[in-house]
Amino acid sequence: MDTSISLRAVGAEAEQAVNESFSRINELDALASSQRPDSDVAKINAAAGKHYVQVDPAVYEMISFARDYSEKSSGEWDITVGVMTNLWQIGTDSQHVPSRAEIDQALQLVNYRDILLRPEDHSVMLAREGMAIDLGGVAKGYAVDEIRKIYEQHHIESGLINMGASSMYAIGKTSKGKAWNIGMKHPRSDTDGNYLGIVAIEDQNLSTSGDYERYFIQDGVRYHHIFDPRTGYPADSGVMSDSIVVDSSVPHGGMLSDILTTVVFVLGPEKGLELVRTMPGVECEITAADGSVYMTDGFKKQFSELNGDFRMAP
Incomplete structure (x- = not known):
């Protein structure tokens, strides 16, 4: 999966659930x-x-x-x-x-x-020789969905599935009876604890994509790994990062949240928000290249502590 993975589970069968989950991740990889x-x-x-x-x-x-x-x-x-x-x-x-x-x-x-x-x-x-598929934008989300099934089989009611922070799922509440507070990556800082902000999730998927994950800079231009299928170049939509929250009631929430982070990144802030607002059970945050932060109303309710490097879009 090309990422660090952290699995947490609370319950009588927690160890079995985690062990089975790692075995399934290895199979999928x-x-x-x-x-x-x-x-x-x-x-x-x-x-x-x-x-x-x-x-x-x-x-x-x-x-x-x-x-x-x-x-x-x-x-x-x-x-x-x-x-x-x-x-x-x-x-x-x-x-x-x-x-x-x-x-x-x-x-x-x-x-x-x-x-x-x-x-x-x-x-x-x-259909044509030379074609190639890449499941990098969906495999981690699929793995999250699979781990959710394993956790359910082992009656896990509290836990956190973390596929390298880009694909996550929070089961229930923490041991303190609160939602899981997730620090969202600052797209231009690697300093520990320097987050874009905090999002609280409970029985929800969270996926994030950004131009900081894999990239290089040449002649002052940042070339990242999120391609626009229409141009053949890294997407140039005025987005640095975006996050998608999908409710547990939505089928294939892990895969959907992974896919939507890419789609929204390619679409840009205005069109991205317009798309997400048509989808029940889905919320969105978009960090624009100029430091403006866009959110759906539902995401705003779960978000706090916006970093001073950024500002809420009007």
Whole structure:
């Protein structure tokens, strides 16, 4: 999962729940990582334009959900940007700004409609050779959903699932009977305790995306890992970071919150808020590049201690 993971659980079967959860995370990482040559994702990418690949039901569910959401978001979200991830290599020793011609060529291979699904045997095919999918924006959220199921099986009524702070779920209240207070990452500071602010969550998913996670700066320009599928470049929407809260009543809340952080980042503050306000059980915070902070009304009720480096948008 390429992140530090922390699992907390309170209850008679807490140790079993945590141990089973870590085993499940390891299974999912082996299946969904594009960096492992034996993973289902790597096999799909290698067979692009050639043949279907039968995959684990978990991988099929991630891809199917992601494809459906690509349709709903009119392509603002598209897991076939894997070809861009491979081209730019952001976060590796080979990271660089590709030529315009390379980007234009790669863009021809970005199209969620070319993800072919065969539900009867959980098989997937990419229609054209050279295509690649990347489940980095959905796998952690799927893992959170899976851990929630394991916690429920072991009757855990208080706990925190933390997939590296970018994908979280809070079960019930803390041992002190309060909501879980989560420090939101300051997008321009790595100082411990220097947060953007605090959000209190209870029986809710919380996902965060930012241009600080994997990036490099060249000629004064920050190139980050959140790509705009329409341009082939890192999204330039005036957003530094954004956070999504999804209520426990919403199906697939982990995957949905992960996907929405990317969609909102690409859309920008105004369009991002407009989208989230149409979705029951979903709240949103967006930190703009100029230091303005936008929130839905529901998010404001859960938020406190805004850092002095930022200001609430009118």
